[in-house]
Amino acid sequence: MVARLSTAGPSRTDDVEPAPVSRQITLVAHHVGPVGGMERIISELALGLRRRGHAVTVIAYECDLPADSGVTVRRVRGPSRPFVLSYPWFMVAGTLAVRRWRKGLVQVMGAIVLNSVDVIAIQYCQQVGPATPSRSNWLYRMNVKASGLLGRIAERVCFAMNDPRRFVCASEGVAEELRGYFPKLADRVGTIQNGVDVDAFAPGSRAEEAREARRALELAEGRNLAIFVGSEWERKGLEPVIGALALVEGWDLLVVGAGDRDRYQAIADRLGVGGAVHWHGVSRDVAPLYQAADAFVFPTSYEAFPLVALEAAASGLPILATPVNGVRELVQDAHNGFLISREPADIAERLRQLAESAELRERLGAAARTSALQYSWDKMVLRHDALYASLLDAQS
Secondary structure, three states: OOOOEEOOOOOOOOOOOOOOHHHEEEEEOOEEOOOOHHHHHHHHHHHHHHHOOOEEEEEEOEEOOOOOOOOEEEEEOOOOOOHHHHHHHHHHHHHHHHHHHOOOEEEEEOOOOOOOOOEEEEOOOHHHOOOOOOOOOHHHHHHHHHHHHHHHHHHHHHHHHHOOOEEEEOOHHHHHHHHHHOHHHHHHEEEOOOOEOOOOOOOOOOHHHHHHHHHHHOOOOOOEEEEEEOOOHHHHOHHHHHHHHOOOOOEEEEEEOOOOHHHHHHHHHHOOOHHHEEEOOOOOOOHHHHHHOOEEEEOOOOOOOOHHHHHHHHOOOOEEEOOOOOHHHHOOEOOOEEEOOOOHHHHHHHHHHHHHOHHHHHHHHHHHHHHHHHHEHHHHHHHHHHHHHHHHHHHO
16 A cells, blocks of 8 residues: 655745755654653744744644745555554555655654655653653553564664664753663764743743642632643653652642543542542643643653653753653752652652742742753754754765
């Protein structure tokens, strides 16, 4: 079967003078848009490069960018889910799409096509294999196991066939993982950390909406609010956070994201804190929700560089997170947050300290905001721009 390709989506008009080859960039990813970590990263990169004068082409299953972005979108038709079907399908259809539509330098998001490319962005090292199912039944677990196997094989096949000049990792931790699993590629591995919109997430920028969010939760007088943002709740540690609520007084929890709500509500009910857990679901606009909270809690088992931690830090929240990739670069223990374990008792102790001292919450939150200012989207785009210029200089 031949994959059907569509040019649906925003594109440059035909009467615009083509950009010189040195200013043409093709970005390839499964999904591009404002919701989700990898989706948001490639979205911000595409928009940022366009603002800097590049002619940007995006090849993806789904691309949700502003209609006036000026980005050319080439949409690959096919099953975008489940992963065990969409991944191999895109590897074929996406390879054909890149062969047909590529312009200038080509950057792909992970091991997803078989073409020769210039840059591979690594947000998640498949060899580590940390994925967990969004639900606990056997079908979801089998899907995750199959997906993990596909991802590990694909990295070894695609990296050899792509033969990129650079691997760009989201954190120093991911870069070290890649060098460890692929030592022959070590001299091509570098790091460009993810960014965050430091203006959109500025403390107080959405004050009225934040107050309304707290009112909607009907929090009892004097209660503090912790926020947990993300899906894949097993890997990201929602159960330990709920367990911590049962060990500390004065805290409610706002859960933003998708997962097996019934299972985790049952856990909360069993521990006697069912009424303290509030479910928000997936949100395209989380800024006022961060600003409604008093702390961000994220005892995840694996990350590349979690955007949610950057967003929470930019919002001026104390960060309580496990010392995974990215978090180790962002969080200094007891300076802008606390490095925690996945033990409920450990999380509860840090929440107790924050509940007892408004001054501590304010000091850690202010320091978190200062730390986040180092990671703007503009800085991420500038570093990519400099990388592309160096690659072009090297081949000229």
